[in-house]
Amino acid sequence: MTTDHAATARLRRLVGLWSGDDRRSDVTTAVTLFVLGWLFLQVGLVDLFNGGPFGATTPEPWWRVALLAVGCALTLAKRSRPMLALAGGVGVTLVDLAWGGSLAILLVLWDLLYAAAMWSGTTARRWLWGTAIVLSVAGAVAAGESSRDVRAFVYAGLNLGAILLVPMWWATNVRQKSELAAVERSRADEARRTAELERERAADLARIAELDRHEAVRAERAAMARDLHDVIASHLSTIAIHSGAALSTPPDAARDRGALEQVRASAVASLTEMRSMIGLLRADAPRDPLAAPGRLDRLDDLLDVARAAGTAVTTEDPGGVARADLPAAVGHALYRIAQEALTNARKHAPGAPVTVRLARGPRPRGGAVLLEVRNAPPPTGPGPAVDAAGMPLSAGTGMLTMRERAEALGGTFEAGATDDGGWAVRARVPAGAETGGRNEGTAG
Structure with a gap:
């Protein structure tokens, strides 16, 4: 097996050398032809066509060597000017035929024919094939007619075909294989580029999916932050306010008991809301009661909690909006906004009366719901809410969460001081067919 591989490798190197795949091999080929031709001249492989049509003469041996050198020099231009080199080779061959012909010049002619069929253009190759076939046929017919012998016709045809057609056929075969290999x-390059593009596309899709996951996580975290602030912070603020009031005044059994009852009620409510949120986060298919534990139809319970905390709350709902059949998302958002607004009123305006107003706009397409929570100025003047130890009770995100809840449903939110020194929060949220889009009506 090793010997076969070595022989195959040597054959491939020889074919590569002969076919001239590398321009640097042209010089080597020319030198090789000259050395082989010189050996053929030395052993007497000359006068192959004595008695031919040219009337053979016998030149000096060095003339044949010089003619061989000229033919080998022409092979150096076979790659850049194949047809011009072949024309010069034909002239050298005609001179050699006049001297009787030699195998050395035939080798040069074969190489030039191979090069012309290999590297010339399409039109030149067609003319070359046509001329070679005509010469082969004409020479065979002439030989047969001159001798009146079929054997002479066949012999001349075979010789001319071997001299003119075989190197061209070999070059055509190599050219076709080279073109197929190039294709x-x-x-393969196109397939690699396609595979690379597919890999880049897959990587881009993976990055997009990762960004989508990050965006979903961010949105979920923002929603959780809003719920934690609206649900838990409200109750904890109530606990802090009542406990701070109890600690900052002289002991009174009845008052302390009422404060502890309110603290316990707020703590139980916080635990209930926390369990609902934990159930939502852990459930594979959360149900509506878990997804929206606070609805506008529970507004009375929210107001009762505020009244129990010592806030005087009045309600204005002439249209019965709190008991109307609203979409779950609308009711949940309005409930949370009212809860946060009442909590802010207790923290920043303790003792001030609060008015909660609900109204609904025109109903050609469902109308829009207006929620307004207004508090009067606090008796002691406005100021930041702090506990008994002087720590602030607000995280400063209440306004942001209320605005996000209203705008998430296509509504609007505004808050600011009133003319009498109080504070008002207004949220307008589309209902019915307008939910999720901008409200075009005017509520109230």
Whole structure:
């Protein structure tokens, strides 16, 4: 097996050398032809066509060597000017035929014919094939007619075909294989480029999916932050306010008991809301009661909690909006906004009366719901809410969460001081067919 591989490798190197795949091999080929031709001249492989049509003469031996050198020099231009080099080779061959012909010049002619069929253009190759076939046929017919012998016709045809057609056929075969190899390389390159593009596309899709996951996580975290602030912070603020009031005044059994009862009620409510949120986060298919534990129809319970905390709350709902059949998302958002607004009123305006107003706009397409929570100025003047130890009770995100809840449903939110020194929060949220889009009506 090793010997076969070595022989195959040597054959491939020889074919590569002969076919001239590398321009640097042209010089080597020319030198090789000259050395082989010189050996053929030395052993007497001359006068192959004595008695031919040219009337053979016998030149000096060095003339044949010089003619061989000229032919080998022409092979150096076979790649850049194949047809011009072949024309010069034909002239050298005609001179050699006049001297009787030699195998050395035939080798040069074969190489030039191979080069012309290999590297010339399409039109030149067609003319070359046509001329070679005509010469082969004409020479065979002439030989047969001159001798009146079929054997002479066949012999001349075979010789002319071997001299003129075989190197061209070999070059055509090599050219076709080279072109097929180039096409296969092009296809392989295209396949690699396609695979690279597919890999880049898959990487882009993976990055997009990762960004989508990050965005979903961010949105979920923002929603959780809003719920934690609206649900838990409200109750904890109530606990802090009542406990701070109890600690900052002289002991009174009845008052302390009432404060502890309110603290316990707020703590139980916080635990209930926390369990609902934990159930939502852990459930594979959360139900509506878990997704929206606070609805506008529970507004009375929210107001009762505020009244129990010592806030005087009045309600204005002439249209019965709190008991109307609203979409779950609208009711949940309005409930949370009212809860946060009442909590802010207790923290920043303790003792001030609060008015909660609900109204609904025109109903050609469902109308829009207006929620307004207004508090009067606090008896002691406005100021930041702090506990008994002087720590602030607000995280400063209440306004942001209320605005996000209203705008998430296509509504509007505004808050600011009133003319009498109080504070008002207004949220307008589309209902019915307008939910999720901008409200075009005017509520109230």
